[in-house]
Amino acid sequence: MRRTTRRGWLLGLCAGLALVSLGAQAEPPTHIRLTLEFRVYGGTAPIILADERGHFRAAGIEAKIDGGIGSGEAIRRVASGAYDFGIADVGTLVEFNARNGDASPKVVMLVFDTASHAIVSFKRAGIAKPADLAGRRLVTGQSDATARIFPSFARLVGLDLATVTVTPVDVRLRETMLLRGEADAAMGYDYTMLFNLLGQNVGLDQTAVIDFSDYGFAMYGNALIASRAMIEQQPATVRAVARAVARGWVDSIADPAAAIRAVAKLDPLTPVELEQKRLQYVIDHHIVTDATRAGGIGAYDPAKLAQTIRVIAEGFELPRRPAPDEIYDGRFLPDRADRMFR
Numbered sequence: 542m543r544r545t546t547r548r549g550w551l552l553g554l555c556a557g558l559a560l561v562s563l564g565a566q567a568e569p570p571t572h573i574r575l576t577l578e579f580r581v582y583g584g585t586a587p588i589i590l591a592d593e594r595g596h597f598r599a600a601g602i603e604a605k606i607d608g609g610i611g612s613g614e615a616i617r618r619v620a621s622g623a624y625d626f627g628i629a630d631v632g633t634l635v636e637f638n639a640r641n642g643d644a645s646p647k648v649v650m651l652v653f654d655t656a657s658h659a660i661v662s663f664k665r666a667g668i669a670k671p672a673d674l675a676g677r678r679l680v681t682g683q684s685d686a687t688a689r690i691f692p693s694f695a696r697l698v699g700l701d702l703a704t705v706t707v708t709p710v711d712v713r714l715r716e717t718m719l720l721r722g723e724a725d726a727a728m729g730y731d732y733t734m735l736f737n738l739l740g741q742n743v744g745l746d747q748t749a750v751i752d753f754s755d756y757g758f759a760m761y762g763n764a765l766i767a768s769r770a771m772i773e774q775q776p777a778t779v780r781a782v783a784r785a786v787a788r789g790w791v792d793s794i795a796d797p798a799a800a801i802r803a804v805a806k807l808d809p810l811t812p813v814e815l816e817q818k819r820l821q822y823v824i825d826h827h828i829v830t831d832a833t834r835a836g837g838i839g840a841y842d843p844a845k846l847a848q849t850i851r852v853i854a855e856g857f858e859l860p861r862r863p864a865p866d867e868i869y870d871g872r873f874l875p876d877r878a879d880r881m882f883r
Contacts (some may be wrong), residue, residue, distance in 0.1 A: 568768065570603040571778050574624040578615045578686070578763060580608040581807055581820030585662055586800035588628065593803040597875025611684030612666055616766065619646040623769050626782055630686035631761040631868070632656065632853045638867055639859040646766040647774045649873040650783040650839045652790065653762025654830040658687040658694070658753040661734045662726035664720070671695070671756065675704040679726035687729050690753070693856020698756050723877030732826070736819040740812060745818055758851040772870060784875040790828065793877035794882040797821050813868060829882070837880030841871060
């Protein structure tokens with residue numbers, strides 16, 4: 542009978558471990574590119590936290606996350622194939638889909654249960670309602686979702702667009718122009734503008750806000766979108782990315798400070814206290830609602846999406862009204878346990 546020596550056993554064990562190692566190396570991570578709708582800051586911190594905590598890597602995904610300059614640009618990036626995933630405004634996606642059909646990305650998980658479109662001014666300007674915008678100067682980011690939706694908003698509230706001067710600028714100049722008196726009001730996401738002004742020592746009590754949701758625009762806000770190619774060719778990857786994003790938000794709700802620390806590691810000049818206040822505002826106003834308390838991040842109401850589509854289609858006078866399943870694909874919604882928060 543052949544006897545196995547200790548040396549032979551060890552050599553066999555090492556060979557086996559080497560084969561296991563080679564097998565692991567044969568399956569490299571899946572690389573994806575994800576574009577944010579705006580820069581890396583408090584409003585986008587949960588995606589950064591998801592990456593830092595390894596939620597992507599746990600699913601075998603290596604994520605390249607880049608800042609953006611607005612939802613319109615984020616949607617174009619994903620539609621072109623330059624990016625696989627993006628964070629973008631649902632209303633802006635409806636308008637893009639109506640004009641681009643099969644080239645349009647789809648929502649694979651809703652994130653903001655309420656939209657954040659708003660017009661911000663100083664109280665002293667006397668702009669308290671949409672009618673007060675007549676004869677005024679508005680400044681907005683060039684690819685900002687609110688700028689894309691504003692014509693729809695104006696038509697539905699009876700505001701003559703010809704009476705309003707809208708100036709698109711680099712989004713970094715928007716609040717600066719308002720502060721300098723070069724514009725009467727600024728248009729964009731409430732949590733972006735209000736806290737950019739707060740960073741310039743403008744108290745929230747000095748500002749006036751026209752919230753689009755107060756005038757029939759009670760819509761979904763930002764969502765995770767995926768390219769048609771990813772949805773069709775790599776559905777498992779789409780599901781894994783949605784789960785990572787959901788877990789990043791759940792972690793951020795539990796510990797907003799951790800999310801801002803993750804951002805500060807990427808940019809040491811991050812004003813930590815300001816960005817934590819911004820993130821908390823987003824959580825309180827757009828993420829944690831009755832619907833998400835019951836159903837978790839990504840809670841979906843078909844009637845609400847239909848309302849979002851109808852309002853955008855009517856306001857933009859779109860050539861067609863997309864069906865809900867052209868906008869949202871619910872097959873990738875993560876398990877409830879991954880989306881629930883305390």
